[in-house]
Amino acid sequence: DTEVTQTPKHLVMGMTNKKSLKCEQHMGHRAMYWYKQKAKKPPELMFVYSYEKLSINESVPSRFSPECPNSSLLNLHLHALQPEDSALYLCASSQDPDSNYGYTFGSGTRLTVV
Amino acid sequence: DQQVKQNSPSLSVQEGRISILNCDYTNSMFDYFLWYKKYPAEGPTFLISISSIKDKNEDGRFTVFLNKSAKHLSLHIVPSQPGDSAVYFCAASGDRGGGSQGNLIFGKGTKLSVKP
Numbered sequence: 001d002t003e004v005t006q007t008p009k010h011l012v013m014g015m016t017n018k019k020s021l022k023c024e025q026h027m028g029h030r031a032m033y034w035y036k037q038k039a040k041k042p043p044e045l046m047f048v049y050s051y052e053k054l055s056i057n058e059s060v061p062s063r064f065s066p067e068c069p070n071s072s073l074l075n076l077h078l079h080a081l082q083p084e085d086s087a088l089y090l091c092a093s094s095q096d097p098d099s100n101y102g103y104t105f106g107s108g109t110r111l112t113v114v
Numbered sequence: 115d116q117q118v119k120q121n122s123p124s125l126s127v128q129e130g131r132i133s134i135l136n137c138d139y140t141n142s143m144f145d146y147f148l149w150y151k152k153y154p155a156e157g158p159t160f161l162i163s164i165s166s167i168k169d170k171n172e173d174g175r176f177t178v179f180l181n182k183s184a185k186h187l188s189l190h191i192v193p194s195q196p197g198d199s200a201v202y203f204c205a206a207s208g209d210r211g212g213g214s215q216g217n218l219i220f221g222k223g224t225k226l227s228v229k230p
Contacts, residue, residue, distance in 0.1 A: 033157045042148050042160040043218065056156055090218075092157075103158065103203070103220040 004106035006091050012112045015081060021109045023074040023091030029104075032074040034066060035090040037108070043090050049074060050096070081113045117141045118206050120221035127228050133191040135224050137204030140185065144206040144219075149178060149189045152201045152223070161202070162189070194228045201225045 004025045013019045023032065030051050035043035048056035049068045063085070065077040074091055088108040119138045127133045135149075145166040150158035164171040164178045164187065171178050177190045191198055204221040 031157075042163050045157045045159050048157040105218045105220075 004091055004093055004104050006089075006106035006109050008109060009107070010110050010112075012114060013078065013081065014114055015083070017081075018077070018079045020078065021076040021089055021091075021111075023076075023106055024072055025093045025104070026072055027093065027104070028071075028095075029093035030071060030096045031094045032068065033092040033094075034074070034076055035092060035105075037088040037090055039087075043088075043105075047076075078111075081111075083113050086112045116221075117144075118204055118219045118221040120202075120204055120224050122224050123222070124225040124227070127194045127226065129196055129228055129230050130193045133189075133194045133198065133226055133228065135189040135191075135202050135204075135226065137187045137189075137221055138185060139187075139204075139206050141206070141219075142185070146207040147178070147180060147187050148205045148207070148218070149176075150203040150205060150220075152203060158203050158220075191226075194226075196228050196230050199226055199228050 004023060007022045011019060032049045034046040036046050037043040045058050046060045047054060047066045052068045052071055054066060063080050067075040067077060076089060088110050090108045091106040092103055094103045117140050125133065148163040149161045151161045152158040162171060162173050162176050162178050164180050166182060169180050175191055178187060180187045189202060201223045203223045205218045207218050
């Protein structure tokens with residue numbers, strides 16, 4: 001298995017909802033990342049997990065809460081989002097945080113906040 | 115088969131000189147290209163991009179050149195500074211960066227060392 005799988009592919013949520021995005025990989029990668037991509041813009045890094053521990057938080061608002069239950073799974077919990085949070089959320093993984101190769105991106109979850 | 119190739123794993127440059135990082139791709143459907151920069155123990159962060167409708171994009175000390183006929187792009191950093199020392203990844207996408215279809219395909223990276 002050489003893929004990063006993200007579910008759901010599409011999500012519409014209200015500003016008072018609580019939802020979660022899921023990311024899964026079975027390549028034995030020990031670093032996992034969340035990126036946010038607005039339309040026609042490049043992905044921007046949100047969080048880095050290294051060996052299941054949060055190592056980087058790029059000043060992301062607390063309404064986004066990441067979780068790494070095990071080495072294969074990465075979640076992004078969403079609560080009280082704003083319409084401007086509507087974007088494509090991409091998950092990626094690599095062998096380890098210092099790896100120079102092997103970055104794999106999932107196909108993303110397209111989130112719409114209404 | 116690698117669709118995005120960075121054939122130089124490392125590059126060493128003197129401070130103040132130009133750094134040129136190269137990237138080749140094989141998929142003619144790619145139409146959006148990005149360069150990412152990565153410091154140790156951090157995730158790649160976006161640096162500069164170029165759409166296939168252009169052949170050059172400049173942002174301060176960083177310029178990306180795209181040669182579609184050769185399926186080649188390069189990143190020029192001038193003047194190079196010690197803080198530029200990092201791993202640089204070339205990435206390509208086939209949907210103008212919209213992300214709604216194919217994934218970003220990354221090259222293997224080139225480690226740049228800028229010496230004072």
